[in-house]
Amino acid sequence: MTRPSDPARAALVRLVRDEGRRVLATLVRVTGDLQLAEDAVQDATVRALEAWPRTGVPPEPRAWLTLAARRRAIDLLRRESARTGKEAEAVSILDRGDSEDAPEVLRDDMLRLIFTCCHPSLSFPTRVALALRTLCGLSTAEVGRALLVPEATMTKRLTRAKEKIRTAAIPYRVPADHELPDRLLGVAAVVYLLFNEGYSATAGEDPLRPALVDEAVRLARLLHEVMPGEPSVLGLLALMLLQDSRREARHGPDGQPVLLAEQDRRRWRRDLIAEGVVLVGAGLRRCPDRPDPYVVQAAIAACHALAPTWEETDWTAVLSWYDVLLSVHDTPVVRLNRAVAVGELRGGLAGLAELDVIRGLEGYPLWHAARAELLLRLKRAGEARTAFAAALALPQNGVQHAHLSRRLDAAASA
Amino acid sequence: MPQYVAFTYTEDLDWTAPEQADVMVEYDEFGKAAAAIIRGGAALYPTTTATTVRVQGGKGGDVLSSDGPYAETKEVLSGFYLLECTDLDHAIATAAQLPAAWLGAVEVRPVITFPER
Numbered sequence A: 001m002t003r004p005s006d007p008a009r010a011a012l013v014r015l016v017r018d019e020g021r022r023v024l025a026t027l028v029r030v031t032g033d034l035q036l037a038e039d040a041v042q043d044a045t046v047r048a049l050e051a052w053p054r055t056g057v058p059p060e061p062r063a064w065l066t067l068a069a070r071r072r073a074i075d076l077l078r079r080e081s082a083r084t085g086k087e088a089e090a091v092s093i094l095d096r097g098d099s100e101d102a103p104e105v106l107r108d109d110m111l112r113l114i115f116t117c118c119h120p121s122l123s124f125p126t127r128v129a130l131a132l133r134t135l136c137g138l139s140t141a142e143v144g145r146a147l148l149v150p151e152a153t154m155t156k157r158l159t160r161a162k163e164k165i166r167t168a169a170i171p172y173r174v175p176a177d178h179e180l181p182d183r184l185l186g187v188a189a190v191v192y193l194l195f196n197e198g199y200s201a202t203a204g205e206d207p208l209r210p211a212l213v214d215e216a217v218r219l220a221r222l223l224h225e226v227m228p229g230e231p232s233v234l235g236l237l238a239l240m241l242l243q244d245s246r247r248e249a250r251h252g253p254d255g256q257p258v259l260l261a262e263q264d265r266r267r268w269r270r271d272l273i274a275e276g277v278v279l280v281g282a283g284l285r286r287c288p289d290r291p292d293p294y295v296v297q298a299a300i301a302a303c304h305a306l307a308p309t310w311e312e313t314d315w316t317a318v319l320s321w322y323d324v325l326l327s328v329h330d331t332p333v334v335r336l337n338r339a340v341a342v343g344e345l346r347g348g349l350a351g352l353a354e355l356d357v358i359r360g361l362e363g364y365p366l367w368h369a370a371r372a373e374l375l376l377r378l379k380r381a382g383e384a385r386t387a388f389a390a391a392l393a394l395p396q397n398g399v400q401h402a403h404l405s406r407r408l409d410a411a412a413s414a
Numbered sequence B: 001m002p003q004y005v006a007f008t009y010t011e012d013l014d015w016t017a018p019e020q021a022d023v024m025v026e027y028d029e030f031g032k033a034a035a036a037i038i039r040g041g042a043a044l045y046p047t048t049t050a051t052t053v054r055v056q057g058g059k060g061g062d063v064l065s066s067d068g069p070y071a072e073t074k075e076v077l078s079g080f081y082l083l084e085c086t087d088l089d090h091a092i093a094t095a096a097q098l099p100a101a102w103l104g105a106v107e108v109r110p111v112i113t114f115p116e117r
Helices: A007-031 A035-055 A062-081 A087-095 A102-115 A122-137 A142-147 A149-168 A178-201 A209-228 A231-246 A270-286 A295-306 A317-330 A332-346 A350-354 A365-377 A381-392 A398-412 B018-033 B088-095 B099-102
Strands: B003-010 B036-044 B049-057 B062-065 B076-084 B105-110
Touching: A007 A035, A007 A062, A007 A102, A007 A122, A007 B088, A035 A062, A035 A122, A035 A149, A062 A087, A062 A350, A102 A122, A102 A178, A102 A209, A122 A142, A122 A178, A122 A209, A142 A149, A142 A350, A142 A398, A178 A209, A209 A231, A231 B003, A270 A295, A295 A317, A317 A332, A332 A350, A332 A365, A332 B018, A350 A365, A365 A381, A365 A398, B003 B099, B018 B099, B036 B105, B076 B088, B088 B105, B099 B105
Parallel strands: none
Antiparallel strands: B003 B076, B003 B105, B036 B076, B049 B062
């Protein structure tokens, strides 16, 4: 995921990684061994990156990579003399080289790989790391840097995960229909965590961190490609595109965060918004009975994305979406966001009343900050200062702390 | 097919006591339902009957035995099943049918198959 300055090189790396993970998915099915398949694909991608700049990209890059990876897998299998029946069978399948797999088979291979990497018997941090390593094709060192884990620790974590997949026989298959909704939520949680890790990265951090947003969007696009009708996939992709549409406007020239209310909306990506809105519509049509939480969150993001200014936001719509969200996903943070919408629609006093009945957010800086902003609007500067000070006293990242300090200063001079 | 041991962790109880009869009926039902994949197993007496054995100073050293289980915990190892399953999902689904899964917890571990020598 290093970003070479040469765009042609970057496109080539991208192509090799995208095709590589598909080749990997098939090879895992054929060999039944994730580690072996990874080693073989790794070798094939290195060869491709060496050869293609000289020879040009072959007309069928995936077929090229598949062939190279299969050859390597056979070499690796033969090198290990103690291999038994199953591996011998794999060699014979690999040797036959039937790379003419039907698109449905390739699609199912990709699904199998996704669900294996996100299996509930693996710890959540392990699933996140495996997704980056195996589904996104990052190197172990890159995964470590992106997730702020030392490389040695990450190597150990990934090795253990592959060991568990093999010895405990975590199945390489698409979950049955009755398991799919739950398992899919597990996959979505992994992708959304990657997105948020990247989204919350701050200036000055390793550039691999903000690039996690792109990796997460790519993964969500892949999920959408292999499971086009799933509401939570539609909602997840829509939510991430709509949030990502604000990327350029979220930070000022000095790297300081700019609040949604103050962002220059001309800098929002219209193409991503348009795509996100269409996906929200498709998601809503597919879950008329019990709305999917991702779809509803995306619908709220769409309300903001479509508003020409903060003041012109359709707060009635935002508020009713929050009511829907509460019916399927009732958390204190959702209640906090709903209270902010109430404050916009019905005034500061109404918003404050909603905020004050939420329990369990006393340790959450943004709850105190939201109270402070409403108090400031109600010209209760003294109480606002107390609330800002309470927010600042809690642990948080430096960027947020700096922002709240500025707001406290503003309250002091109000 | 891979084999798994499903360790049942429950309250430290005497399973032969009359008040456990209802639970034992549930275990019997499990045993019948899963008969095709059960390869072995045992129920254990309470940890008050356990003796923990160590040898001090390496092989051939002093045998030190102490009263009680290896680890003092609220939920204790109370038995195990050896299961032959298609994969981990099958093993998890089977373990979820054990009364211990709702009375305590079940730990599922794959069994090592050593190559024949």
